[in-house]
Amino acid sequence: MPRDASELARRLARDAEAVCRHYLSKGRRQGRYWTVGDARNAPGRSMFVRLSGPDSGPGAAGHWTDAASAEHGDLLDVIRKSCGLVEFRDVAEEARRFLSLPRAEPPYEPRPPAPTGSPEAARRLWAITKPIVGTLAEAYLRARGITDLRGCEALRFHPRCWYRPDERAPTESWPAMIAAVTDLSGAVTGVHRTWLAPDGLGKAPIDTPRRAMGVLLGHAVGFGAAGDVLAAGEGIETMLSLRCAMPAMPMAAALSASHLASLQFPPGLRRLYIARDADAAGETAVAALTEAAEAAGVEALVLSPQLGDFNEDLLAFGLGAVRASVRAQLVPQDAVRFMRRRMARTG
Numbered sequence: 001m002p003r004d005a006s007e008l009a010r011r012l013a014r015d016a017e018a019v020c021r022h023y024l025s026k027g028r029r030q031g032r033y034w035t036v037g038d039a040r041n042a043p044g045r046s047m048f049v050r051l052s053g054p055d056s057g058p059g060a061a062g063h064w065t066d067a068a069s070a071e072h073g074d075l076l077d078v079i080r081k082s083c084g085l086v087e088f089r090d091v092a093e094e095a096r097r098f099l100s101l102p103r104a105e106p107p108y109e110p111r112p113p114a115p116t117g118s119p120e121a122a123r124r125l126w127a128i129t130k131p132i133v134g135t136l137a138e139a140y141l142r143a144r145g146i147t148d149l150r151g152c153e154a155l156r157f158h159p160r161c162w163y164r165p166d167e168r169a170p171t172e173s174w175p176a177m178i179a180a181v182t183d184l185s186g187a188v189t190g191v192h193r194t195w196l197a198p199d200g201l202g203k204a205p206i207d208t209p210r211r212a213m214g215v216l217l218g219h220a221v222g223f224g225a226a227g228d229v230l231a232a233g234e235g236i237e238t239m240l241s242l243r244c245a246m247p248a249m250p251m252a253a254a255l256s257a258s259h260l261a262s263l264q265f266p267p268g269l270r271r272l273y274i275a276r277d278a279d280a281a282g283e284t285a286v287a288a289l290t291e292a293a294e295a296a297g298v299e300a301l302v303l304s305p306q307l308g309d310f311n312e313d314l315l316a317f318g319l320g321a322v323r324a325s326v327r328a329q330l331v332p333q334d335a336v337r338f339m340r341r342r343m344a345r346t347g
Helices: 005-013 016-023 075-083 088-099 119-127 136-143 236-245 257-261 280-295 310-317 319-329 332-346
Strands: 028-030 033-036 047-050 064-066 155-163 172-182 188-195 210-214 221-223 229-233 251-253 271-275 299-303
Touching: 005 016, 005 075, 005 088, 016 033, 016 047, 016 075, 064 075, 075 088, 119 155, 119 172, 119 188, 119 210, 136 155, 136 172, 155 188, 172 221, 221 236, 229 236, 229 332, 236 251, 236 271, 236 310, 236 319, 257 280, 271 280, 280 299, 299 319, 310 319, 319 332
Parallel strands: 229 251, 229 271, 271 299
Antiparallel strands: 028 033, 033 047, 047 064, 155 172, 172 188, 188 210, 221 251
């Protein structure tokens, strides 16, 4: 069994083309190389993966370079980026699964059950989820018009997540999109569950298809590393819709109006864009968060949708219209900074 990263990388390199066909399926073979848009499996031809060569060292099979971004790495990096993984143990487990190797597991030691709804219960649920790529959760988001999930490692999938309508009802299981709620240090304090229909094209036909657990107040589902500028709003789909228009801007989904009003600000934040939901609770949250931002010396600006929220706008008017609407509401230098990459790719 492989004991380290280098041995796993060598084993993957021996079948580099099969690895590419599986994890970089939007590319194709060109001579001795596999070409694709990037290591996250975007369409294109800027990334080159060497398909033949020694198992390791200079010119090794599996080594790749992205001419557009100057990124480079081996096939373990391909697995990490294409599957949206963060921890090496998850990358190694996925590599072992692909190679049909036994999992490297420590001796089993039973743990006491975590209190229902606690942060520990949330972390345990998060630990048994899988990357969102290729799952019903990805299909659900695509049905909502959200097609770019790069940088969305806070979203994962569970094929059979427990759901109990009330204390007297039997427990059911449904596929679910799981979102990690994290504090400013990146520690998971809770999770948000969106139970899905079996075809992934909508939410499950249950009374409350969205529920959160753990410690949420002040924390959020984060997309991208927070810096001096941040966009924050209530819903996951709302913020992912904005992220389609501004893929480079860090974002936070607080999950509700009351939690948005209590959002903690990351160190160094100087400007906060607040994505407004067009209802009474949304207006109250915007007012409270604006006041808190000003007290902390942070400039607060409101982004307003044309309909109820930005996901409604995306579905009704399309990405081009959302991008134009958002661009007009940004500080000019932020429009250049956070929208240039997408504008350059789409023309």
